[in-house]
Amino acid sequence: MFKKIVIQLTLIISLVFGTLGQVPALAADTIDAKAGLVVDAQSGQILFDQASDKVLPIGSMTKLLTVYMTLKAVKQGKINWDTQVPVTNLAYELTKDTELTNVPLKKDGHYTVRDLYHAALIQSANSAAMLLGDAFAGSQTAAVDQMRQQLKSWGIKHAEIVNTSGLNNSYLDGQIYPGSKENDENKLSAQDMAIVAQHLLKAFPNVLKTTKKSSLPFASGTSTATTLKTWNFMLPGEAAADAKLPVDGLKTGTTELAGACFTGTVKKHGRRIISVVMHANQGDTDEKARFTETAKMMNQVYERQNYHQVAKGSLPGKRDQLAVKYGTQRRVKVGLAKAVGVWLPKAQTGPKLNYHLYANASLAAPVKAGTKVGYAKLKLPDTVHYLPGQQPKKTTIKTQAAVTKLSGFDLFKAQLSSLF
Structure with a gap:
């Protein structure tokens, strides 16, 4: 058996030369809200x-969580897009409350x-x-x-979820989750909301085909047909668009209790980010407040x-290739x-990448493409x-191509030369 050799290297990845400074990784300004957050949608970096x-x-x-559960049930085949959902008495009575956002529903009707x-x-x-909620859970x-x-x-450890809509329980005519109180409502942190949005976008990216629309028809061809209008005024063409x-x-x-909140997302320069604003302080008097703070x-x-x-x-660096013994x-x-x-x-310049390459003295042909030969991990500043x-976890380093083994006289010569 060949002796195992481990090669460890540390290289600086940067578009310019320099060293890691102590510049804070987070933007310094605050927003006019109880809480705010922006994360990279893919990596979760704050x-x-x-x-x-x-x-x-x-x-x-x-409703982002309710929608996630719905899409999960569709994917699992428990329901489908054309499943007819009966209107319950509570839903019908609630939809008549003009204080709340709703769509017209027909009593004892069914909607897809x-x-x-x-x-x-x-x-x-x-x-x-x-x-x-009735559709995906019963x-x-x-x-x-x-x-x-x-x-x-x-x-997510500190969630308080008591209903599927986000309303205060006081609107639900006493039909509330067992053990919850009359004035309870759903609570999460901004980090929690970002995690919900992140999972929704990763698992069901097509959700953006709906959320990017300012309007859509509802229940076309029925007596309750109407046009849906978005509350996301940051969409292109809307009042708070940037x-x-x-x-x-x-x-x-x-x-x-929640005030004006917004979980948003945008993709620019090739990277998608997710933002969360919790209780914009000017939201009671300015309908754009939550979007102003999001844009900031x-x-x-x-x-x-x-x-x-x-x-x-x-x-x-120079270690992007490995020797192959007896290879063509x-x-x-x-x-x-x-x-x-x-x-x-x-x-600030780019981070360091610590990586380890290992092989039994050298790779021996035949070598398959995708053979694991080491691992790498970014060395990140404390900020x-x-x-x-x-x-971030370790990332595998693999061979990028296959190498076939020598044969016949060529293989004999290679074996002979290795002895001297």
């Missing part, structure tokens, strides 16, 4: 943080999962969200149970920070199995933080 671990009422941002999904996401219809109580369990599976930010989602939330955070991130990346299949090629290229990267302030449980 890019702006203001009291993001404080548990607060979330209002209709709840598709229509209810659109109504919950675009118009924030509370009755529609409740009926979705009852409101069972729906809340499933939503709570889903949050636990994502590592020309620098092509926002395409996600969901507002408003109750007396989003613009700070893109203006003040850069994303540094080492591409999939690449490896910096003497060396094979190696590189990262997936891209790695990090956001840093623009005044870089991530959502709970999302700290």
Whole structure:
């Protein structure tokens, strides 16, 4: 057996030469809200943080979780887009309350999962969200149970979920989750909301095809047909749109306790971010307040920070190839199995990549493409933080091509030469 050799290297990845400074990784300005957060949608890196671990009422941002559970049930084949959902008495009575956002529903009528999904996401219809809960779980109580369990599976520990819509329990005519109180409502932290949105976007990216729309028809061809109108005024063409930010989602939330909230998302310069504003302080008098604070955070991130990346299949420095014994090629290229990267302030150079290459003296042909030959991990400054449980892990280094073995006289010569 050949002796195992481990090669350890530390290289600086940067577009310019320099060293790691002590520039804070987060934008310094605050927003006029109880809490705010921006994260990278893929990695979970925190890019702006203001009291993001404080548990607060979330209002209709709840519907992102309700929609996730609905899409999960569709994927599992438990329901489908054309499943007809019966209107319950509670949903019917609730939809007549002009204080609340809703869509018209026919008493004892039936509506498709598709229509209810659109109504919950675009118009924030509370009755529609409740009926979705009935569709994916069979009852409101069972729906809340499933939503709570889903949050636990994502590592969210301090969630308070009591209904599927985000309304205060006082609107539900006493039909509230067992053990909850008459004035309870759903609560999460900004970090928790970002995790919900992150899972929704990763598992069901097509949700953006709906959330980016300012309007859609509802229940076409029925007596309750109407046009859904978005509450996301940051969408292009809406009142709070920012020309620098092509926002395409996600969901507002408003109750007396929650104030004006918004979980948003935008993709720019190749990176998608997720933002959360909890209780914009001017929300009672300014309908744009939550969006103004969102734009402030989003613009700070893109203006003040850069994303540094080492591409999939690449490896910096001179060790991007390994020798191959008895191969038709003497060396094979190696590189990262997936891209790695990090956001840093623009005044700061790129991070270090610690990587280890290992082989039994050398690789021996035949060598398959994708053979594991080492691992790498970014060495990050102390100012870089991530959502709970999302700290970067080691990335595998693999061969980028196959190498066949020599044969016949060529193999004999290679074996002979290795003896001397």
